[in-house]
Amino acid sequence: MSGKQPAQTYFDIDKRKVDFDYLRNRLKIKHLEAKKAFAEKYPHVEKFLAKKGVEIGKLREHSAKIIGAGALTGSLLLASPASEKALPSPEALDKGKLKAEGREADLPQKLLVDTLGEFLPQKTRPLTRLEEKFLEQAFESVMGVKARAGLEGEHLNTTYGLIGAEQHLKRFPGDSVANHKPFLKEGIAPGLGAWGYFAPSKDKMTRELEETERWYAVVQTLYLPDWNSRQPYLRDWYKYRKVLIVNTQNGNAVIAAIADSGPAAWTGKHFGGSPEVMEYLGGPRYKKGPVVLFFVDDPENRVPLGPVDYNKINLPSLALRSL
Amino acid sequence: MSKLFFDHLIVYEEVEKGIDRVAKSQEERDELWQIVDELVHHRALGFILARLPRAHHEEFLEKFHQAPYDEGLLDYLKEKIGENLEELLREELGGLAYELLEEITGSEQKK
Numbered sequence: 001m002s003g004k005q006p007a008q009t010y011f012d013i014d015k016r017k018v019d020f021d022y023l024r025n026r027l028k029i030k031h032l033e034a035k036k037a038f039a040e041k042y043p044h045v046e047k048f049l050a051k052k053g054v055e056i057g058k059l060r061e062h063s064a065k066i067i068g069a070g071a072l073t074g075s076l077l078l079a080s081p082a083s084e085k086a087l088p089s090p091e092a093l094d095k096g097k098l099k100a101e102g103r104e105a106d107l108p109q110k111l112l113v114d115t116l117g118e119f120l121p122q123k124t125r126p127l128t129r130l131e132e133k134f135l136e137q138a139f140e141s142v143m144g145v146k147a148r149a150g151l152e153g154e155h156l157n158t159t160y161g162l163i164g165a166e167q168h169l170k171r172f173p174g175d176s177v178a179n180h181k182p183f184l185k186e187g188i189a190p191g192l193g194a195w196g197y198f199a200p201s202k203d204k205m206t207r208e209l210e211e212t213e214r215w216y217a218v219v220q221t222l223y224l225p226d227w228n229s230r231q232p233y234l235r236d237w238y239k240y241r242k243v244l245i246v247n248t249q250n251g252n253a254v255i256a257a258i259a260d261s262g263p264a265a266w267t268g269k270h271f272g273g274s275p276e277v278m279e280y281l282g283g284p285r286y287k288k289g290p291v292v293l294f295f296v297d298d299p300e301n302r303v304p305l306g307p308v309d310y311n312k313i314n315l316p317s318l319a320l321r322s323l
Numbered sequence: 324m325s326k327l328f329f330d331h332l333i334v335y336e337e338v339e340k341g342i343d344r345v346a347k348s349q350e351e352r353d354e355l356w357q358i359v360d361e362l363v364h365h366r367a368l369g370f371i372l373a374r375l376p377r378a379h380h381e382e383f384l385e386k387f388h389q390a391p392y393d394e395g396l397l398d399y400l401k402e403k404i405g406e407n408l409e410e411l412l413r414e415e416l417g418g419l420a421y422e423l424l425e426e427i428t429g430s431e432q433k434k
Binding site (some may be wrong): 019020022023024026027028030034035037038041042044045048049052054056057059060062063066067113125126157158164189190191192193194222259260262263264265266267268 | 327330331333334335336338339342343344345346347348349351352353354355356357358359360361362363364365366368372373378380381384388389390391392405422423426427429430431
């Protein structure tokens with residue numbers, strides 16, 4: 001007899017599945033208890049929120065809707081009025097202006113860092129449309145990268161937030177951390193990225209896909225207010241979408257491809273970067289820090305993934321000194 | 324950003340790592356994240372309302388409904404409660420993180 005006894009079939013159940021179900025059930029029980037206790041103790045709060053059409057479980061969605069609506073109308077100012085500063089025009093980075101200020105010899109990166117330090121709030125928050133527009137122009141002038149906070153009508157919930165270190169992603173079945181030299185200590189994520197394997201098998205991997213995993217970014221697509229209602233369009237739109245990530249503290253910039261969804265809102269982070277992305281943005285000990293993240297406007301797929309070394313470029317709009 | 328005014332008090336990196344170890348797919352991970360998120364909301368709001376005098380509940384809820392992301396709400400609450408709510412809430416949510424980690428460890432020991 002080749003089959004197993006019915007009583008032995010439980011051996012075939014995926015152990016990880018059991019762990020997941022067990023944890024989900026435990027957390028659900030805990031959640032239901034908290035929900036019940038809350039409803040019993042604060043019925044007036046439940047009533048108030050129900051009248052407003054808001055569920056406690058969907059507070060984040062409610063917040064995203066308000067912020068999104070505010071960003072569209074340009075009326076939302078999350079910083080207190082006292083901390084609002086008038087933004088300079090992108091021409092502030094212009095050669096003539098810099099010459100007049102005796103800063104002509106400054107490296108573009110230093111100019112950008114000084115500008116970001118002066119005009120971005122210290123604490124990360126969603127930027128106003130005006131602030132985003134200024135940064136779009138500044139990045140294009142200084143780095144030569146056409147990056148946009150909103151592209152083709154899509155916009156993340158925030159473009160100025162904290163990025164955290166992620167692990168490598170499995171690119172194909174059987175992939176292991178040993179294949180991701182030289183950054184081995186970061187390890188490889190136990191699960192797959194939001195879009196699964198990059199290739200169905202090792203021999204189907206391409207140079208382009210290798211680069212995509214090497215320079216990957218993580219954004220919080222799951223918290224987009226329309227994420228669930230606009231499927232599968234949004235899922236396809238975000239897959240490997242190029243983004244420009246700028247470390248606002250040192251000006252290091254990298255072009256990355258979105259390859260996973262996260263981090264969870266309760267980690268205090270808003271974006272994630274592959275070991276290679278994080279190394280370039282802040283060095284080997286860089287685990288978390290403020291960045292600006294914009295979509296790259298690259299319809300012809302000409303912008304390569306990887307570091308943006310803008311100290312070595314020379315743009316007509318800004319006569320840059322080569323290193 | 325899908326931000327809530329107390330988000331900066333929640334730093335559950337270890338919980339996230341634990342969930343990553345258990346969840347096999349993005350769907351599983353998102354589902355666990357969502358449960359944790361809702362649990363945090365109930366715990367945080369319950370903690371705040373227990374300290375805020377009943378007379379101020381509606382006013383607070385109105386403000387919270389209008390701008391759930393506004394960290395200025397913590398100043399409002401500090402004023403009405405008269406305690407360092409930020410620190411107390413941080414402790415409360417830290418305790419919840421510990422409970423969650425225990426649940427995750429428990430599920431891993433089921434292997």
